[in-house]
């Protein structure tokens with residue numbers, strides 16, 4: 213059945229391993245075929261809005277943050293992101309040219325639901341992206357779209373996060389086409405890149421032994437910093453969140469470029485720095501940030517690809533070599549080592565991976 217562990221030690225590892233299948237399924241529904249047709253045409257006219265406001269909690273809010281890069285860079289539509297507990301009490305101004313988008317695995321998170329109710333009658337469209345379609349958030353939205361991840365039991369979200377990203381990426385491509393932000397050839401090239409993600413996730417799962425070896429070392433530290441740029445910046449936040457949630461190691465995520473404005477003061481050999489560094493347009497800037505860390509005796513865990521390792525790997529403490537991922541969707545593929553790092557580090561520390569202390573799968577009270 214879908215709710216046993218299928219031979220895995222934990223639901224979390226089972227759900228990590230399921231990602232190629234559920235992502236391929238979600239993308240089959242949401243991406244256009246060669247004729248530009250969708251099995252699920254979102255039914256949203258993205259030309260009717262001047263901006264998107266995305267609201268969620270926890271890992272779902274970080275999925276929103278990653279997708280802000282895609283909606284703004286590819287579809288050229290401004291996106292604001294907020295966490296529901298702040299949004300709901302700020303009384304943010306809304307109008308009918310605003311699309312509000314709620315992302316929730318459970319569809320029952322109290323703060324997210326309250327934020328949605330605030331928007332009722334004020335926004336142009338209330339769209340939700342949920343895993344549980346039989347949920348309050350799905351019911352109270354103008355339109356609810358499923359992420360098709362299947363049941364997620366582990367408290368720390370994994371496959372729901374990457375399926376949220378896949379659906380958001382596909383919607384960003386639909387928005388880009390509708391708004392004429394990309395021509396047909398560019399749209400097709402981006403669709404092709406998105407459709408390669410499940411295969412790249414399979415390749416990323418295959419490097420688990422490398423991630424496990426790094427985790428055995430990471431487990432000895434009490435503080436870890438995660439860095440990334442672009443869409444990998446919110447993924448750095450997610451890496452820190454996952455690690456603290458299940459291993460109880462203190463971790464922080466930062467934009468690589470912000471390092472010099474604070475966290476660099478903490479750098480010494482006692483705080484490993486995990487750098488999410490695919491060989492992309494920002495790579496050289498990331499390498500300079502790594503050098504700033506190493507010049508102060510900091511230990512770098514570099515997660516990159518073969519080209520990145522060849523060009524920027526000198527002097528780093530640990531390396532994890534990912535498959536090459538071209539295009540804007542690398543954050544989905546890099547979610548895999550980020551999840552595995554948290555999982556294996558937690559196993560090393562002997563914590564309860566599926567039921568971390570003080571956390572709940574779904575927070576239905578404020």
Ligand code: G6P
Nearest residue numbers: 270271272316317318321369572
């Ligand atoms: C809890 C869970 C997180 C989840 C967050 C939002 O904190 O432990 O994994 O990201 O709620 O949940 P939702 O169901 O709204 O996605």
